[in-house]
Amino acid sequence: MKLQDKTIVITGGGQGLGLTMALSFAKDGANIALIDLNEELLKESVKKVAAAGNENIQVNYYLANVSKENEVEETFQQINKDFGGIDGLVNNAGILRDGMFVKAKDGVVSKKMSLENFQSVIDVNLTGVFLCGREAAVHMIEGKKEGVIINMSSIARGGNMGQTNYAAAKAGVVAMTTTWARELGRHGIRVGAIAPGVIRTAMTDSMKPEMRDRLEKMKPVGRLGEAEEIAHTAKYIFENEFFTGRVVEIDGGLCM
Template sequence: MDLQGKLALVTGGSRGIGRAIALELADAGADIAINYSSNPQAAEEACELVRAKGRRAMAFKCNIANDPENHAMIATIRKEMGPILVLVNNAGITRDRTFAKMTHESWNEVLSVDLTGQAMVTHEVLPDMVNAGWGRVIFITSIVGEMGNFGQSNYAAAKGGLIALTRSLARETARKGITVNAVAPGFIETDMTSVVPDNVLEQVRQNTPVGRLGKPEEIAAAVRFLASPRAAFVTGEVLNVNGGMYMN
């Protein structure tokens, strides 16, 4: 088991892609800290699924856009579970509208969670990895951060910023035994896509060479590889998991 005995923090880990990642890392032997923002029941359900695999799991409520909450969460995780050696920055929100109609509030809200919040969680966790001489940081970005999307300029800016952060941070941490990578999902079957009109989803399928939406478990499999010792020579990379919709 690649991650036996290591502790992984998955932000936004109570449902969808985050839950799938938590379960996949548990299968790899990791204990799991699940961050959530608003649904304690879903977070505890995810923890129970992890425990059923024989791994430790605890849920921690935190708005990652709030620096004091971030600091308190990481301190509590260290006290209750130990140092964090695998960090999967998955938490994110959307506030979609065209740029002309976008308010400052909706712009700032998305960037504060999807970019700044993820960066600040990473800043809090990195000392654990430096002390251990080993670590994995994985950002969940998006195909939208690479090719853009109508009505999602705030989301695209945040996700594109994460890609730039991935590459810069990888250069800073490589000699410390820490890799920093990103996974960029395409359109995945989650709560986010469940509210997208059927005609739009059909157009997405037609524009995707494999002809379907992805599954959360397919994103989780990519994360597991990047978190594993087998990916020790991979850093600063963006792994596109999008069915061929965007090729780079």
């Protein structure tokens, strides 16, 4: 799929990876629909994305909680109406609520992961992917679109200390990706996943220098990833018509 004149929906599009992907796709002539919960960020993002593309592209934003079924259904219906169809989706929205499963010392438990923190991450990072993927697929099928769905996973899907909730959600995302690719292929819809390692963001920039240095030295490439490199990977999945049902690890060689 060439991105020119295609409509791509990006969740979590108000900042970070979502915004970087939107800017990249707009430069290739794609129409962009951004979904997020922060209207102030979304308004600024729309300006940036519109400026990155040509004068003919369409850019809109939508306020929605991806974990709420009625909001997702209504939002995708509106996007489909506003743009005259949906060609692609990047399921990028996600949150972190890190903490040890059980924290203990000398046989004394001092803390345990709350159900609230577990469930909130599952709701956004897994249920949200399910709901947005489902609605995008519905409109692609009904609109007879040969579309692409990209789900953002993580190298943490294999398990990571302090991230029981996040790892479970990101593993589920990969399982759904493979399942959807098998189910939706008959409708001309391809599905792929991206599993980033540590990507340079405002959060990593604020780390203590020694912690950042330690992260960089763990990677064979000797540095953190860049958001533009994730956007480049997403573009590859969109454009490679033989790619489906697979996850691409972009981690600088950390997981080998």
